Amino acid sequence: MTATHTATKPAKKLNIKTIRFKIKRQDGPETQAYWNEFDVPYKPNLNVIGCLNWIAANPRTVSGQDVTPVTWECSCLEEICGACTMVINGRVRQSCSALVDEVITPEGEITLEPMSKFPVVRDLMVNRQRMFDALRRIKGWVPIDGTYALGAGPRESQEQQDLRYRLSKCMTCGCCLEACPQYGPSQEFIGPQAIGQTLYFNMHETGKRLKDQRLNVMEESGGISDCGNAQNCVKVCPKEVPLTDAIGAIGRQTTVHAIKTFFTGKK
C-alpha cells in the first residue's frame, strides 16, 4: 500500500457567498450583443452548468431586472458529448467540467461568452454545423459493404488502436477551431478537427479506400496548407486528441499524394 495522498487539484478554499457571472448575450443571429450580470449563490463543487441551471430558474440580474433565462447547449454534463462548449474567462472549454472553484477570478467573477468562430444562434448557443459538414467533405466513414454479417474486421496492432482511439475521442466540440488563428467565419480553412479525423479514417484498412478522395480535400484551398502551425489546437483540446501529430501526418500524406497525382494525372 502506498502512502501517497496526492490530490491532483487541491480545492481552493473560497470564502464567498455569491459568484458574479458576466454573460455576453444576444437575442438572435442578427441582433446586437449585450451583457447581463447575475449573482449565483456559492456552494462548493459547483460547476458552471450548475450556475446556469440556477440562473434558468432565477433569471434576475444584479440590478434586479427580470430577464429571459440564458440560452446554452448542453446534454451529457460529463465532458463527452461536446455540446456545452463556450468561452469561460477568456478560455474555450466545456462548461460542465469548468468547476467554479477552479475558474473563478480572485474578484469572484466568471465571464461567459459564446464561441466567436461560429454564428450565434442565441446567447451562448452557436451553430457548429460547419464542423459536421467538414466530416462529410472528408468522407468521414469506413466504406463497408453493408450491415450484413460478413465476418470480422481487419486485425489491428495495439499501437495502431491506441492512436486511432485517441483520434476518435474527438467530440466535435469546436475548442480547437475557436483557438486556431487560421479558422474563422470568413476563412476557408477546414481546421484541425477535420484533419484529425482524416488521419483517423486513412489509418483504417478499409477506411484507406477513400484516402485519395480525402487527400484531394486536403490539397484544395482551405486544406492542410492553410495551417499556420500556431499549435493552439492541441493546447485547448479537452480530450488531448493528438491534433498537431495528425496535421504533420496528413501534411506528409498530402505531399506524397500531390506528387503521385502530378505524375499519374489521376485524382
Next chain:
Amino acid sequence: MANNKPRVIVVGGGLAGLSASVRIAEAGVAVDLFSMVPVKRSHSVCAQGGINACNEVARQQGYSEWMHFDETLYGGDFLNHQPPVYEMTHWAPKIIDLLDRMGVPFNRTSEGQRDLRMFGGSLFKRTHFAGATTGQQLLYALDEQARRYEDEGKINKYEFWEFLWPVLDETGTCKGIVAQDMRTMQIRSFRADAVVMATGGPGLIFGKSTMSVICNGGAAARCYQAGAWLGNPEFIQVHPTAIPGEDKCRLMSESARGEGGRVWVPRKKGDDRHPNDIPENERYYFLEERYPKYGNLVPRDIATREIFNMCQQGYGVGGGRMVYLDVSHLPMANKKKLAGILEIYEKFVGDNPYEMPMKIFPAVHYSMGGLYTRYTPKPDNKGLVLGDPGNMMTNIPGLYALGEVNYQYHGATRLGANALLNCIFDGLFCGLGIVNYAREVAKPASEVSAGVYDNIVKQEEEKARKLIEAKGENNPYLIHERLGNELTDCCTVVREEKRMLQGYDVLRELKQQYKSIRLSDTGAWTNQNLSFSRALGDMLIYGEAILKTAIERKESRGSHYRTDYPERDDVNFLKTTISKYDPATDTHTTVYEDVPTPLVQPRPRTYGKVDA
C-alpha cells in the same frame, strides 16, 4: 397495393435510432431522422464499459450464446420475454464483427485480436470495449455510417427538432409526427409510413441521474398520452457506482470492477483516517465477502442495495452516503484501459483515482421499462421471425419502439454491457421488419388527408401558446426539483407502500401546481424554457405511471425492491405490467400479462450469496 415511395421517420439519433436509420436506408427506404441534439451528441456517448457477446475465447472455456441468454434472464429475474433475448444474444457476435468492420477502435490483444473484459452477472470474459468510452466509440461509428447515407441523400437529418406528438389516422394507425424546430420554434407535421421511437430513457424525471439532460422521457410520455402503452415502467435501474454531483450524478463504469476494482468501507464505523492509511485487514470488502462467487461483479441492483444498506447502517465513508471504489492497486495496464472514466473522476472531484480510492454512491441510471412492444416468435420460441413487421411494434400500428425506450430484453434488471447490444440489435434486426411494414402498408401516408396532420399541429400550437401566455405563480424549475427529489426518495433503491403513497400525493399536488406556471421566456426564438416546461408536464405523467405501478407490484424482483414484500412472487407477478393512460379522465390503468417461459424456467436468484 405496394407503397412505391415508402418513408420512415426515426425519432432519436442514439445507437438504436442510428442503427435503424442505417439499416432502413440501406434497404432503399427514405429515412427522416429527428433529434433534439446533433445525433453525434446523443446520450449513447455516455455508455462506458462495453458490449457483451459470446466470443471464441470464452466459447473455448465453456461459454455460449445460450449462457449469455441465460445470464440475461437470471439478471432480469425472469421478467424478460425469452424469444427476443434469445435472438439478441445469438446476434451479438455478428454485431461485434460488424462494428469492427465499421472501424470501432476496440482494444486489442498483443496479437491484434479484440480484447475482452469481465463484467457484472457473468463468470466469463465476454465484454468487448474501446477504453472506457465504448458507447462514444460505437455511436461515432454509426454516426459515420449515417453520414455516409446522408451524403447519398438517403437519410435526411432534422437536428435540433423536438418530437411533439405522433399523428394517428382515423383507424388509429401511426402516419407521421408533429415536431418543433427548437431554434425557429416552427411547429409542423411530417408524413411517414412508419415511425420509430428511439428516444432513450426518462432519467430527468428523477432529477439527478447519470443520464443526459435530454433524457427526459418526454417523447415516450407523449406517445403514452396518445394511446401507446407502457411496459414495466416501475423497473428503474439504480447504478451502484456514480459520483454524486450538484447538477448530475456521473457514472463510474462497472468496467472499473471488471478490470479488478474493489468496493469497500472501513470496518470501523465513522473511521476518519485517509483511506490509504487504513490497512487491508481493517477494510470491509462487503461484496466479496457476501458473494464469494461473483464478488464485486454481482448485478447492479444487488450491488446497489448492499452499498445503500452499508450506508444506512453507518458504515459509509465518514458516516455519510459514500463507499470506496478502489482501483489504486491495479497494474498500470488495467488503469490505462479505464483512463476515460478515471479522467472524469479527476476532473470533477479533484482527487487522483490512480492513487486513492474513489468515493461513490448509487444513482438512477437506466429504465428497463418503456413503451410496450410486441414481437413475432419463431415456432420453437428460439428467437424472432426476421423481417416480420410485428417485431417491436407498440400497440399503435406503425409505431415502433427501439433501444432503451423499448421495454423488452432486460426484465427486472439489465446486466452491464447489454444496453449497447440491445440498442444496436433492435435497429439492425427490426430494420427489415419496419421496411417491410412501410412497403406493404395498406394506405400510404401520402394518401392520408391533410386535416389529420393539421389537427395535431393545431393541438401543439395551442399547447405552446397556453404555456407561453400562462400567468401563474409557479416556477417550472422548482416543480421539477421537487418531482426529482420525491421520486428519488420514495421510488428508487428501497420502496415501501406508505412512503410511495405519500409520494403519489406529492405528484398529484405538483400536477396541480403545473396548471398555474409562468415561463420566464415568452419569446418565439430558441425558447428553451418552453421546451422544458412542456416536457415537465409529460414527466409528471410518466412519473405517476412509474410510481403507481411500483405501488401495485407487491413483490420484490430485480431492481424493484419492496421492504414490505421482500420476496419474489411468481404466482402473482411473473407478469408484464402494462400501464394505459386515459387523457379524458387523467387516469392510469394497470393490467398484467403473463410472461411466458418457454425456454428457461425461473429459479431463485441468489448469485451464491453466502447467507442465502
